Amino acid sequence: MRISTLFYTLWQGIKNIFRNKWFSLASIATISACLFLLGIFYSILANFQNIIKTAEEGVCVVVFFDEGITDKRIEEIGDMIRKRPEVSKINFVSDDEAWEEFSKEHLGEYADGFTENPLEGSSNYEIYLNDITMQSALVTYIESVDGVREVRRSEITARTLGGVNKLVGLVSLGIIGILLAVSVFLISNTVTIGISVRKEEISIMKYIGATDFFVRGPFVIEGLLIGLIGAAIPLGIIQILYNKALDFLSLRFEVLSSLLNFLSVDVIYETLVPLSLAIGAGIGFFGSYITVRKHLRV
Amino acid sequence: MALRKRKYMADDEVIVLDHVSKSYTQNVPALSDVSLRIKRGEFVFIVGDSGSGKSTLIKLLLKELNPSEGNLYVMNYHLNRLPHSRVPKFRRNIGVVFQDFRLLKDRNVYENVAFAQRIVQVPSKNIRKNVPRILAIVGLAGKYKARPGQLSGGEQQRVAIARALVNNPTILLADEPTGNLDPKNTNEIMHLLEEINEAGTTVIMVTHNKEIVNAMRKRVITLRRGVIVRDEEEGVYIDED
Numbered sequence: 167m168r169i170s171t172l173f174y175t176l177w178q179g180i181k182n183i184f185r186n187k188w189f190s191l192a193s194i195a196t197i198s199a200c201l202f203l204l205g206i207f208y209s210i211l212a213n214f215q216n217i218i219k220t221a222e223e224g225v226c227v228v229v230f231f232d233e234g235i236t237d238k239r240i241e242e243i244g245d246m247i248r249k250r251p252e253v254s255k256i257n258f259v260s261d262d263e264a265w266e267e268f269s270k271e272h273l274g275e276y277a278d279g280f281t282e283n284p285l286e287g288s289s290n291y292e293i294y295l296n297d298i299t300m301q302s303a304l305v306t307y308i309e310s311v312d313g314v315r316e317v318r319r320s321e322i323t324a325r326t327l328g329g330v331n332k333l334v335g336l337v338s339l340g341i342i343g344i345l346l347a348v349s350v351f352l353i354s355n356t357v358t359i360g361i362s363v364r365k366e367e368i369s370i371m372k373y374i375g376a377t378d379f380f381v382r383g384p385f386v387i388e389g390l391l392i393g394l395i396g397a398a399i400p401l402g403i404i405q406i407l408y409n410k411a412l413d414f415l416s417l418r419f420e421v422l423s424s425l426l427n428f429l430s431v432d433v434i435y436e437t438l439v440p441l442s443l444a445i446g447a448g449i450g451f452f453g454s455y456i457t458v459r460k461h462l463r464v
Numbered sequence: 465m466a467l468r469k470r471k472y473m474a475d476d477e478v479i480v481l482d483h484v485s486k487s488y489t490q491n492v493p494a495l496s497d498v499s500l501r502i503k504r505g506e507f508v509f510i511v512g513d514s515g516s517g518k519s520t521l522i523k524l525l526l527k528e529l530n531p532s533e534g535n536l537y538v539m540n541y542h543l544n545r546l547p548h549s550r551v552p553k554f555r556r557n558i559g560v561v562f563q564d565f566r567l568l569k570d571r572n573v574y575e576n577v578a579f580a581q582r583i584v585q586v587p588s589k590n591i592r593k594n595v596p597r598i599l600a601i602v603g604l605a606g607k608y609k610a611r612p613g614q615l616s617g618g619e620q621q622r623v624a625i626a627r628a629l630v631n632n633p634t635i636l637l638a639d640e641p642t643g644n645l646d647p648k649n650t651n652e653i654m655h656l657l658e659e660i661n662e663a664g665t666t667v668i669m670v671t672h673n674k675e676i677v678n679a680m681r682k683r684v685i686t687l688r689r690g691v692i693v694r695d696e697e698e699g700v701y702i703d704e705d
Contacts, residue, residue, distance in 0.1 A: 168585050168587070170585075170587060170588050171582070171585050174582055185570050366566065367568055369566075370566050370568065371579075371583060372552075372555075373526065373555065373560050374555065374556075374560075374579075374580045374583050374584075374627070374631075375552045375553065375554075375555035375556035375583060375584060375631075376552060376583040377552045378552075380552075380583055463548075
């Protein structure tokens with residue numbers, strides 16, 4: 167292909183957007199509306215998942231040891247647990263640390279009355295998981311380890327968080343799927359109407375001897391650009407709205423924002439920007455490609 | 465698909481229909497067992513009533529349709545066997561003019577004609593030379609900036625002819641090119657087509673216009689219900705009713 171033909175195709179694609187400005191505006195508005203909904207939903211979902219994850223990270227399994235266990239054996243047990251894939255973090259709490267924390271939290275100045283450590287033999291490992299649903303498997307494993315006296319865990323918390331996480335995952339997959347299907351349907355309809363209006367132009371090109379590639383090129387470029395513009399607009403709007411929402415929550419609901427850790431717009435955009443641009447460009451590209459194909463058999 | 469010329473066509477022939485039939489439905493043939501040969505540089509009128517098969521013939525010649533039976537050769541291409549991917553290259557040998565002009569309304573005269581050159585990937589430098597030259601031939605050099613909506617019917621048809629000619633086709637197919645024009649513009653367009661033919665282009669024109677057919681005394685092929693009923697050199701338009 168000649169360079170001049172390539173530039174001509176690109177230029178025609180850009181010009182087509184302005185030539186058919188009402189069709190272009192309708193397409194951009196449709197894509198923007200769909201991706202705006204998707205973006206809003208994704209932002210809520212990402213925050214929800216982050217809150218659950220933060221809660222999960224706070225849930226730990228505590229392992230106590232047999233009386234008279236050696237420090238060497240405690241270290242060995244620690245190494246064995248650390249190697250498990252579901253373990254994200256493991257902290258050793260000695261008897262003294264356990265007493266210090268307990269007395270600080272519950273006794274205050276009355277703790278001075280104790281001359282000996284009443285929590286002698288309470289040294290333990292606090293184990294944090296990267297997947298709360300694996301808690302039972304880990305506990306079963308640890309209970310079978312020689313030297314372990316007791317394993318404490320919060321079964322209800324783990325089950326509830328795991329269940330909520332799973333439910334949120336399934337619901338979001340469903341909603342994202344529906345939103346995508348609606349977007350593809352609306353956008354392909356808009357593209358079909360736009361191209362039907364120009365089928366005479368396509369037939370003229372075919373009669374003159376244009377190849378399918380030459381006919382399709384400007385339409386595909388046009389679709390791609392419309393898709394990208396349609397994706398960029400909601401990203402801009404969501405950024406403004408998201409920051410305003412965070413400001414609003416932190417001002418009006420201080421308690422809420424201290425309890426819940428909201429994600430920054432940058433973190434949301436690490437996924438949302440490539441996702442929206444890929445969907446916009448993909449729908450624009452394939453929508454035009456497939457719709458033009460119907461009119462090429464002249 | 466290119467052919468060995470000697471086998472199917474004489475050196476001076478550009479179109480050969482060999483017992484060609486075309487049916488859209490099983491019982492009603494649009495063309496029935498049509499055979500004809502057209503030589504390079506001929507001017508041929510194809511006449512007949514509505515439904516006689518004229519449009520089907522044009523569509524077959526453009527490879528828009530495939531024959532149901534028989535063989536069709538145009539410019540050494542055996543159209544029955546021509547794959548879709550090679551149709552664009554084949555069509556570049558044929559210029560087409562329609563009754564309704566089919567210009568791109570959002571582009572000016574220059575762009576409408578240059579469009580045909582861009583499609584066949586003529587370098588921009590050559591387009592800038594060729595388009596003004598062809599616009600001068602059709603008498604529209606001064607109106608290259610005008611949009612189709614600002615031109616008369618005759619002028620729009622001249623733009624369509626310029627677009628059809630700019631790639632130097634061997635054959636010009638004109639489907640009722642004067643159908644939407646008044647007598648003055650009709651005469652001017654016919655004069656232009658005659659000049660184009662004299663310059664060496666084979667012109668095949670479908671028409672209902674009895675006056676111009678009878679005035680020009682060219683070859684006339686008359687179709688009736690899909691069959692050639694008359695094929696005469698220096699013929700006239702004879703009503704079949």
